[in-house]
Amino acid sequence: MTRHISLKSAINEALDQEMARDPKLLIFGQDTAGGVDAGGETDTWGGVLGVTKGLYTKYGDQVIDAPPTEMAYVGAAIGAALSGFPVVAEVPFIDFMGVCFDQLLNQAAKMRYMFGGTAEIPLVVRTMVGAGINGAAQHSQMLTAMFTHVPGLKVVCPSTPHDAKGLMIEAIRDRGPVIFCEPKYLYETTGPVPAHPYAVPFGQAHRAREGRDVSIVTYGPMVPRALEAAAGLAEKGIDAEVIDLRTLSPLDIASVLKSVQKTGRLVAADEAHPRCNIATDIVAQVTGQCFTSLETAPQMVSAPHTPVPFSPVLEKAYIPDEEQIMAAVMKTMP
């Protein structure tokens, strides 16, 4: 059975179904249960934007509220995962990763390698990414590239409810640490999601729109913008293909190359700051690996090299939109 549910509900359903499957699976983070023992109702929050709501009522002590000390509880998630309890830990906003970065950068990511290939750390760190809800500079960043840079971590960023559920199930079943980046701007968007548990494999991009004139390569919150741009381009007679990367590490570069070999043109888009982001990486890899397939210079679309502004007007100007993608596509045209 397939229903239309929100991206947020799809993640909740994945967590619910995996907790039912594995009674050792733990969820912890700030307010993941919400209000336990405060004297009023329990299970009121389910995380800061409600993604884990209802799970405490169903699974009790498998869902643990942690004090607001990301370093301690993310590290504890790593230690528990090493000790046979898979954990989904929630760091509310990716901006907060600064306070627990050592545990991910120097501990979780490197242990397997440093220990000679022995450690298994079945850990998912859920975190929200991206701008668009007036969260300002410390609650809005798209820091996916920073984690993609680190060997030992996998990085996921879905754009649809279907992929959010399937990628979360895959992340939980993975035997290593996964940074699961949730585009909060898309939390309430709905789409078809099968009711049964299913996994979407990592390292397989999704062709969100088939086209023959230009390849628009992106992920997460930029995917719907790319699709809107493609619709606008179609009115001008340009048939754009949209590739949704879905996972940034591992990266399905083969699908990107195949698309560019067909279209001969590339626009790579990332909501992140413009230097050393996913779009620059895609352009570098495509240029190095299929330069002769390119008919024109590849283009990149990114946010400016500024913190995310609060002013709704400035924030709208900050976020790369379909107009910018269309303009970048036009630059690739003769």
Place this chain on the structure above:
Amino acid sequence: MNHTENTDISHKILLSAYRRMKTIRTFENRLHEDFKAGIVPGFTHLYAGQEAVAVGICSHLTDQDQIASTHRGHGHCIAKGVDVMAMMKEIHGRQGGICKGKGGSMHIADLSKGMLGANGILGAGAPLACGAALADRLEGKGHVAVVFGGDGGVNEGAVLESMNLASVWKLPLMFVVENNGYAQSTPQHRTTSVSSYEDRARGFGMPAVTVDGLDFMAVYRTAGELIAKMRAGGGPVLLECRTVRFYGHFEGDSQAYRPAGEVKDAWKDRDCLHIFARNSGLDRAELDAVDRDVEQLIEASVQEALKAPHPALNELNDGVYVSY
């Protein structure tokens, strides 16, 4: 200083503890010499002087009890039963090293022995140990976790956050402060807001005890009581062990910052192995026999390490992910 004499600890435990302490000392002395001779790559931090702490505590632990260690981790590894031959190969970066030569001195780990790793990042083991202790509490089999830290490193936010987490989650986790008086080159009173770490523990609602870390018998007895309480369902505790560092922070550290004579006096008057030999009641002949065994073991470990091949170049990319 008056040290406690043995009246109650079995001969078998004492002899085994002496073997481990002596193994650590001989291992570290040898590394000191070999490092000076230029045959050990990288950098290394020696545990010599602090043996009674690691062995006094780890003598109470099984392979199912997990410890998290520090950059000064060789002693914790040996005390926890990690294979000495494989450790020496690791420190030389060779095939057959406990981490295949990819970890080195600062990252020795053996998960099968409950050794969650030495750690190049100060304080970083504490959150990991919280997780290990959470797993212990959830499994309910009476296993415990121990995290070691120095008098400098325990000021890290990671440790302080972990003390709070361990308290609110009632984790069976022992925080061991190995107070050797120096955070690298900086004396304890310049790094730490309290003179006794018991005061720190009190702020986190955690019981704490201070013990003479040069006195194996005292460490062993105190740690035994604290660990038994944790196994019976008790929450976290802190154990401060006052100890001494015989060598520099790292090999090559001139230690010019230490008062004249401090190091020499420590070797003469504050050596936990001498104190053990005096107070344990074991025969000198028994100890001498252990000494000979240990000398042979360490010599063999160095010879084996130097003979072992370097890692194959195709190892470079292996072991990053379980699958990718």
